[in-house]
Amino acid sequence: MAKNxxxxxxxxxxxxxxxxxxxxxxxxxRAVTAFIGPSGCGKSTVLRTINRMHEVIPGARxxxxxxxxxxxxxxxxxxxxxxxxxxxxVFQRPNPFPTMSIRDNVVAGLKLQRVNDKAQLNEVTERSLxxxxxxxxxxxxxxxxxxxxSGGQQQxxxxxxxxxxxxxxxxxxxxxxxxxxxxxxxxxxxxxKLKQDYTIVxxxxxxxxxxxxxxxxxxxxLLAVDKPGRLVELDDTEKIFSxxxxxxxxxxxxxxxx
Amino acid sequence: MTLVGVASTVxxxxxxxxxxxxxxxxxxxxxxxxxxxxxxxTPMQGRVAFLLFAAALYVTALTTVSALVEGRRRAKDRLxxxxxxxxxxxxxxxxxxxLGFTIAKGTAVLSGSFLTHTMRGVAEQDANxxxxxxIIGTLExxxxxxxxxxxxxxxxxxxxxxxxxxxxxxxxxxxxxxMTGLPSIVAGLFIFxxxxxxxxxxxxxxxxxxxxxxxxxxxxxxxxxxxxxxxPDSLREGSYALGIQKWVTVVRIVLPxxxxxxxxxxxxxIARVTGETAPLLVTVFGNPALxxxxxxxxQASLPLFVFSEAGLPNETAINRAWAAALVLIxxxxxxxxxxxxxxxxxxxxx
Numbered sequence: 035m036a037k038n039x040x041x042x043x044x045x046x047x048x049x050x051x052x053x054x055x056x057x058x059x060x061x062x063x064r065a066v067t068a069f070i071g072p073s074g075c076g077k078s079t080v081l082r083t084i085n086r087m088h089e090v091i092p093g094a095r096x097x098x099x100x101x102x103x104x105x106x107x108x109x110x111x112x113x114x115x116x117x118x119x120x121x122x123x124v125f126q127r128p129n130p131f132p133t134m135s136i137r138d139n140v141v142a143g144l145k146l147q148r149v150n151d152k153a154q155l156n157e158v159t160e161r162s163l164x165x166x167x168x169x170x171x172x173x174x175x176x177x178x179x180x181x182x183x184s185g186g187q188q189q190x191x192x193x194x195x196x197x198x199x200x201x202x203x204x205x206x207x208x209x210x211x212x213x214x215x216x217x218x219x220x221x222x223x224x225x226x227k228l229k230q231d232y233t234i235v236x237x238x239x240x241x242x243x244x245x246x247x248x249x250x251x252x253x254x255x256l257l258a259v260d261k262p263g264r265l266v267e268l269d270d271t272e273k274i275f276s277x278x279x280x281x282x283x284x285x286x287x288x289x290x291x292x
Numbered sequence: 293m294t295l296v297g298v299a300s301t302v303x304x305x306x307x308x309x310x311x312x313x314x315x316x317x318x319x320x321x322x323x324x325x326x327x328x329x330x331x332x333x334t335p336m337q338g339r340v341a342f343l344l345f346a347a348a349l350y351v352t353a354l355t356t357v358s359a360l361v362e363g364r365r366r367a368k369d370r371l372x373x374x375x376x377x378x379x380x381x382x383x384x385x386x387x388x389x390x391l392g393f394t395i396a397k398g399t400a401v402l403s404g405s406f407l408t409h410t411m412r413g414v415a416e417q418d419a420n421x422x423x424x425x426x427i428i429g430t431l432e433x434x435x436x437x438x439x440x441x442x443x444x445x446x447x448x449x450x451x452x453x454x455x456x457x458x459x460x461x462x463x464x465x466x467x468x469x470x471m472t473g474l475p476s477i478v479a480g481l482f483i484f485x486x487x488x489x490x491x492x493x494x495x496x497x498x499x500x501x502x503x504x505x506x507x508x509x510x511x512x513x514x515x516x517x518x519x520x521x522x523x524p525d526s527l528r529e530g531s532y533a534l535g536i537q538k539w540v541t542v543v544r545i546v547l548p549x550x551x552x553x554x555x556x557x558x559x560x561x562i563a564r565v566t567g568e569t570a571p572l573l574v575t576v577f578g579n580p581a582l583x584x585x586x587x588x589x590x591q592a593s594l595p596l597f598v599f600s601e602a603g604l605p606n607e608t609a610i611n612r613a614w615a616a617a618l619v620l621i622x623x624x625x626x627x628x629x630x631x632x633x634x635x636x637x638x639x640x641x642x
Contacts, residue, residue, distance in 0.1 A: 119535025133548040143534035
């Protein structure tokens, strides 16, 4: 569990559009790495290459190496389904499956992979919901539809769903942007707890959030308008927010830009 | 007394003078009165002309008065609302008329024995006889056609939405569109030429089902395709991100989310082919006696029965046609209700 992620000279395209250029980075295990930067600079795009969700969009492709514990996930023959079993993801908007109950949502990943052992499913449901700090709120209504929960609870349900399959890495694409401050706090506490077991990469627009939850922070920016995005620098969060190496990073975090 | 209602004493930018219910009634009564006078004094006549003239006059008068009292915006609103209501009324009028006529004519003959007896050995002028053979025939033919068209059509729709990307998908999509406009007799003649003439098979309910399948396919494919398209991609992504294979995602996540809409589309397709006469004429042929086996020999069917009985120069035969038409409508209605209940049971929870 908890593998590291390495990117080597990664270029990402949407058809002819060159979205992200020359990314080299390293994400340590059992820590939270945050990606910050202005909209449209490719943070989410980079995130989505880590579990091969990028290629779901027609015409999208990736060049370079993305390694999971040294293993290139883009080399020929790699099954994207297997990659996604190892690298889970939580999206910007909570997306519980509308036709399923809370319990079925949590174990969807297992059930749809044909795990049918009732005892095991019940155990995973409880463990995942406890890990997602949601168990006490929903334990009496596990049969109710996932859509009946509040936004913040839905997002924690999605996190429970993602960790139920026990991935090595957990990707979060602005997981709090659709939530109120209290729910956001709940998710941030949860991230702090989850990092003991998982490698977490989170994209956020909220710099205070990056400062609060992450150990390392990467700043992304556009080279210029209509040019590809790139990783400006990636360093310890403390250093990025107090004494960044690059001028562009300092301008961004101090609010002089973007 | 004035035409102006209440609220004229209050002055606020948010409150405007409005015509009272009383003044609306006054306008209506006035228009009818004027129309009566006009129809008496001039050569205009006829009930339909009277209704249309009165309605047009009412809308004109209402809009004019409203423009004077309530202002232009309100007047425009009243005019457009009148047009929308009139169009909606005009749209359901023929439907209600057909239904009312069929019920009035059909219930005269409809009885328990009419539903449970066949036409075997019944002459056209005899009052007894029934449509048992036609009900069985229609249920079997439409049932078989549904069994063939729904899986087939669903697979095509899944291919188009989830898997196709290039030229072949567009090619299939284009021909599905073209098939939507296929005249039903052509579908019948196609099966007649292929199955009965070229392959030497006999008339049968199954031959009819194949013709109906040809007609159902484009409707099933089109509606299922549209329903699958509106399933948000975030659900697919949510599933992929759990490491679930694409086909499992399609079967377990995408299809259930679109199920209610797909059922509606299938119901429309079934309702459409249940009333088809032309393709059955050349494939099923019609049969006054009961033939339970849809795979061998001529069968009866409700629309065919209506068609043949209505063509006979005899009052009792024509009455039977009305009753059979009523049963046909009821069969489609029952299928619809059943499908809607099913769809509600399995569809999105909230």
